Amino acid sequence: MDQERSAAENDGLDVIIVGAGFAGLTAARELNRQGLSVHIVEARARIGGRTWLDHRLGRDLEIGGTWVHWTQPYVWAELKRYGIGTVPSPEPQQAFWWADGARRAGAPADLLELIGTCNAQFVQDSRRYFPEPFSPLASDDFKEIDHIAVQDRIREQFPAGTARDILESFWALNFNGPLEHAALTQALRWVALTNGDWAVSFEACATYKIQGGTAALANAILQDTQAGMDFGFTAAGIVDDGHSVTVRSTGGRTVTAKTAIVTVPMHVLPGIVFEPPLPPAKTDGARRGQISKGVKVWIRLRGERAPFVALGNADWPLNFFQAEYTLDGDTIVVGFGPDASKIDAADRAAVQAQLSRLVPGVEVLEVATHDWVADPLAGETWPMHRTGFLANHLAALQAGHGNVLFAGSDIANGWGGFIDGAIESGMEAALEAASIVSGRPALR
Template identity: 35%
Template sequence: MHDSIRPRVTIVGAGFSGLVAARELEANGIEVTIYEARDRIGGRAWTEERLGHTLEMGATWVHWMQPFVWTEITRYGQRIYPSPVADDAYWLSGGEVHHGTEAELDDKLLRPQARIFEASQEFFPYPHEPLHILDSGDEELIQRFRAADQGSILDALRDGSFSQEEIDLADAYWSAGYNGYTSSASPLMAKHWAALSDHRLSLLDEQTLRFKLENGMRGIYEAIAADLTATVHLSTPVTAVEHDADGARVTLDDGTVVASDAVIVTAPLGALDTIAFTPALPAPAQSVVAEGFNCTGFKIWIKIRGHHSLIAYAPTGNPIALVRSEYFLDDDTTILVGFGPDHEKIDLDDVTQVQDLLHRWRPDLEVLECTGHDWAGDRWSGQTWATPRSGQFLQGWSLFRDSDTRLRFAGADWAKGWNGVVVDGAIETGITTARGLIDELRSR
């Protein structure tokens, strides 16, 4: 890069990927400006005080085997602590409520999950290079890999060797995991998650649902923001992006046009239809934007009377697929966290509806309050964490990785490693996208 001309990069979005990309660019002498549509930073990570406790409206769990987020936890001196193990487990199947321990529930999941994870070692020998097999030259393996992106995740259990109870448990687990309907969920994502977890269900559970940050996600995203000199313009949506081989111009919602040497768009796939791109995105990418990912669900926090240590599963047809105890408060209440596949099937603030849903497992539970954020209904996200529909593992996130112009995409939706579900993927792409631009701008 020439000393006399300091390059400038515009970043759309102040979530983890945007903030990390800005930090990386600034460290290399590049001027950065960030435009954020919301009135806060953090994106789909949002630590908030609700129900008398500090809660995560979005991203929550972290782990030392997620390399990018663990680096940030270490960098900023943050600490983790475990979510509780439940005393009682309940699961719906065959119109009945079954009861046991969480360990017994986990044991019942082992056999169907082993089938769902089948071939994960073959398909993902390098989990952070998820499409590696396509360059292997092994045509038989490539064909099986492509076929595994079709159909639904539960197809592997429908050969007659699995009980309805096992199918219902897997359905509930992955309705929460994909945060969308299992009938349209690509089987490859589950196999990829298995590969990122040493092909062990216990480690997958630990990475995605066990450890939280003592200071919340804001303990990291606010720390990253504090390291920046860049101006972060809040409540400033970008409505259009023009891009070519030499630079980019973004149009703000008040009509202002801002030119720079490059633009990094960190908006989730579900919000890309709020931005007009010129030239338009390639047709395959446009098709994915129009279809959307599989993540149509929700996350809900529920306060109930009394201390109750529980986890509960329910298959498709029940709005809440998974609910579990997270916090036991001094006022003799418990805060549960829940997930389901369809945000249109629940009112996150409706105590009466949520109590009726919990009564499917435990008629004695009394709901006092409930809350959440409708990410799928939010125009600036349009989805929860990114999970692929059938066919989208191969024709989805990767379509946004390359560009012949100075337009780049970053965010958990486009990650190679922990794609979508955790902050790790957002940080990964913030770093890699910024580094790619740094190399390009140095050579100009």
């Protein structure tokens, strides 16, 4: 497989795929299996998109997306297909949280009970509004609540105090962003996917990692294709003349095929010039974007510590920490915060100050992070919808535009924000692309 093949050598292609994340890689494999010729153009020097296994702090760490779960059917099927297992995060032995203006400590079950006291009530209508979780638009009932923000609903349902504060921090963690515009429908969609059980949903978010890392699965899918690949190809323009689609890079390179699948994150889409122009519903949805503008940071602590979990306030620069590994007598912890602009997560002292608010006696030796929000090829961490998005923009962003199709975790029907959603969306786009090339309706 010649994945360094020049774009100029690809006359007669069936499909161009813009982006080599999980959506693009999956689409390429599915199309190749139908005998179609495919070429992938990727702006980065690597595959994986917003997943990125990189060597930091003395070991391989997931800088982007990480966790998977058996309630996620698409990624689970891929793991089984390639014989890749999972590795659990360590079971916490200690928990720390902030309540009534002070640090608290206890068993992890104590913290889960505090979260669950209100959370079960908060998400109790998830299946009412999303009876078919992988078809979120199947029922119009969700439109009753699509304008409601998570923060507003929490404060309406629960009185001020510890339980409300913990619930807000829990959902700020899930959204990786502030809650004032976070869609209640997004929260309920997630939980509906685990049959209304918030605890299983939380387990899906932060418990089971891919054996060998996300790169193991991404590489397995790539090796299962015959697609050509151009790295360092940042899409600047896409022209559909009704017969073929030409993708032009910022450096002036072009690739032409019968159709194209664009898998870039939603915040990147406005930077590509489309001819003919995208319809207003699609451009407005992309312009408004998602609310996920947070941060993920890996932290190396001096000494081995018992595995712990820690939850601060929703408005803290870093509000969640989880011990993940021990290495050469030290402990490696992952942390998250809802607003990347509130902290320089590459600043060891700044991270130390945040972690010390919750976990006593820690000494931060090193930190490792990537600013996904400032990254022009991402503009966000994992995608989480804002109020009004589901009713007004999801269908428009999913829709094809002539011979140009769209895919990605941002616009998945099911596990949006996860690897599973990217794979699902890539498979659906591949069906549509094959139908364009063949001239036959897509089988759904």
